[in-house]
Amino acid sequence: MPRNVTLKYIPHDSTRRDRFKKRLKGLMKKADELAILCDGKTCVLVYEEGKAAPEVFPSHAEAVGILNQFKSLPELGLCKEAMNQESFITKRIEKLQDQIDKTRRECEDSETRYLLHKIMHGDPSVLVGLNIEQLIKVGYKVDVLLKSITERMAKIHSHGPPAT
Template sequence: MTRKKVNFAYITNNSARQATFKKRKKGLLKKISELSTLCAIQICAIIYSPYDLEPEVWPSPLGVQSVIARFKNMPKAGQSRKMMNLGSFLRQMITKSEEQVKKQQRENRERGYDPSHVQELGW
């Protein structure tokens, strides 16, 4: 059976929102566990929730401290090599979109498509 499309919008019903959070958190932690096992990598997760006083940590507080300590012991260049802030992410997405537009324009020219003809037709 296929899943139905989920509408990503704020859930106004508090009990439904809390139930959805718990289900999705459980699924996320399962995926993290699978990724850690299948790829033999160290992963940690810290989940802050409005429903719990303390954040939930995975796999354990000591495991999280171990992963964070390993990260902090890396050289600064290694730490930030694949990190991205909002500005760099947006620049990357804009560049990618511009490349796709140029590619589409090139393909249209090769096919002999004339965009000015569309305006003549009133599209």
């Protein structure tokens, strides 16, 4: 089970440098593992606080080659391969919004079916507290169910009586 790490600025200089080095080493290791597992090329550039030159993995020359190869991809390839954080979050929000809408529709349908069930079992008092929107939904659901029943009955009658 992964540990949750609280992300906050570490005020003590030596502690901050030690943790930076430890996490940088882990990041480099993960980049190497990713390259091996996916049979691809990876490079990492990390700018350390107070240093002009970045830490580069696997080496400066290899990183330049990988970045040049990436930049030489056609525009469509670049767009296909790369996604910035804003577009990722936007797509994720759209996907979650679609899930919310679907769940809301399913919930409303279940509520309407429940109301119809209570009405059919002799409890018309459930209609008393409903607003006009809820009554319209109940009416619509009744129409849909009646249409479905009518279609099934027509299908059964079109096939004729079962042969015995």
